[in-house]
Amino acid sequence: MINTKKVIKQSMYETVMNQFNNTADIIDLNPNIRKILGITNNEIIVHFPVKMDNGNVEVFTGYRVQHNNALGPYKGGLRYHDTVDIDAAKALAMWMTWKTSLAGLPFGGAKGGIKIDPRKFSDSELERITRRFTYALGENIGPEHDIPAPDVNTNPQTMAWIVDTFMSTISSSERSHNQHVVTGKPVGTGGLEGRDRATGFGVYLSIKLLLETRNQTLKDKKFIVQGFGNVGYWASHFLTQDGAKLIAVQDAHASLYNAKGIDTEALVQHCEPRKGSIQGFDGATEMNADEFFGLDCDIVIPAALGNQITAENAFKIKATVVAEGANGPTDKEGEQMLLENGVTIIPDIFCNSGGVIGSYFEWLQNRNGELWQLDEVMAKIQKKLTENFHKIHAEVNKRDVDWRTAAFILAISRVETAYKQRGIFP
Incomplete structure (x- = not known):
């Protein structure tokens, strides 16, 4: 039967909040922790000017939303797309919190990007836009604080520009310890074999x-x-x-x-x-x-x-x-x-958590000064994904729920446990 009912499209933020609230009800999430997880920690909006190839100056708007860092540094991609806005970044940042938690990684969730259609700009303009955005974000990113990665319409080259700009703004004595400010870099710039x-x-x-x-x-x-x-x-x-x-x-x-x-x-x-x-x-x-x-x-x-x-x-x-x-x-x-x-x-x-799992191994590789070969990396990612799959499958069977509900239960429960064990400051 064809559905002819006219529907109002739900925003991504409404979708993720609906998923969160449904799961919170199922697991009887601690009400105080529910208040914390239902909002973002930080929402950063920056406006920055960039000189175009023709000499004109354009002003761009960039976003970085940091949802939660109870499990570790904020982690999440940067996308260049004309649909990027604060609500989209908030939704994607919350999903990253659940994704890193479900994967068992020591990361929280963040997301961001620039409201831009990159097809309309030359490579040299995109480089200047990226570098100026990085400078505008300043100390809001860092290898132990918030670690961006590629997302829609960004790539290893984008990450290389970010890491170079970031390292140019800190003292020379600190530069060797900050290569892992982003992941998804080109292999020749500290990237991970297989991250692509x-x-x-x-x-x-x-x-x-x-x-x-x-x-x-x-x-x-x-x-x-x-x-x-x-x-x-x-x-x-x-x-x-x-x-x-x-x-x-x-x-x-x-x-x-x-x-x-x-x-x-x-x-x-x-x-x-x-x-x-x-x-x-x-x-x-x-x-x-x-x-x-x-x-x-x-x-x-x-x-x-x-x-x-x-x-x-x-x-x-x-x-x-x-x-x-x-x-x-x-x-x-x-x-x-x-x-x-x-x-x-x-x-x-x-x-799609293989990407952030790969990012974790790149972050570790940079942090520890190690180099891993492609077969080692893929074996690590496969092992981690397979373990996580079986945990979700067990939850599906145990609770007789769909796969998303099972995944959300595991993800949110892990963050709840962290808050219960650590307590709420002060």
Whole structure:
């Protein structure tokens, strides 16, 4: 039955607060701790001028929201996108708190970025924007305080500019101890082998582990991916290597379909000179964007932006698994529809946590002056993700709840325990 009801889209912040409050009710969260976790610790907004290539000065707005640091330094990405605002940053920062907690890492949660469409600027302008943003943030970031990482439309080069700017603003005696102010750096600048593929690998592994609980494999499973950036590409890379078939891809510019399968490596090569756009790829045909989520497939991977699966399209989904490669891609009404239709949602705070787990190992590598090889790194990430998967699976069975609820219970309970043991200052 087609749903023709007109719905008002829920913001990402409303979505994460609904998830938090539902979980707090289930676990009877201490009311005082609930007050603390229901708000952010700090919300930083900076306006900064940058000279453009043509000599004109533009003023940009940047954000950094620090939700909670009970478990350790704030941790979370910086995104460059025109949807960035304070509410989006607050939602994403809270999700990061739950993500790092669920992963068992010694980090809290933060998020931020600049309200900008990076496609409209040259590389030299993006470098100046990034460096000026870093300078404006000042002491609000630091290797033991708040550690940014790449996110939507940012990459290892962005992180290299940040670390260089940050280290240029501190004394020379401290510079060797501050390389881990960001993670996701280029390998030659202290980055971690495998950090580039860690998030996508986690998406792949979470699907593989879920299917194993059903005595299934990835062989001949059909999947579709929304967003073909770093996460979408690497998830597709590992899935197709393991026998699955990518039949459709969607980004902001086009929706592509090929029933026989899309060549992942050919598509990424097509995207490189086109600033990531999949449009014009000759290995698939363009389709109507509104029909994308309704394709006949086994697995849907939303790996773009938040609030993509809603009441307006969730009823179309025929897949049995939705693996959330993006943060907050499914809103409350969309999730309710999926669950009612028997779809298993692998929640974002687990599904895409390979990235922050990789970031933790990069942070440790820099902090301890070590260097790890790619096979060591991937083995560490796989071990951590597999352990976390089985903990969530056990909670699902124990409480007879969906996967997101189980993940949130584990994540919030760990932060609650920290507050109970430490107490509230003074």
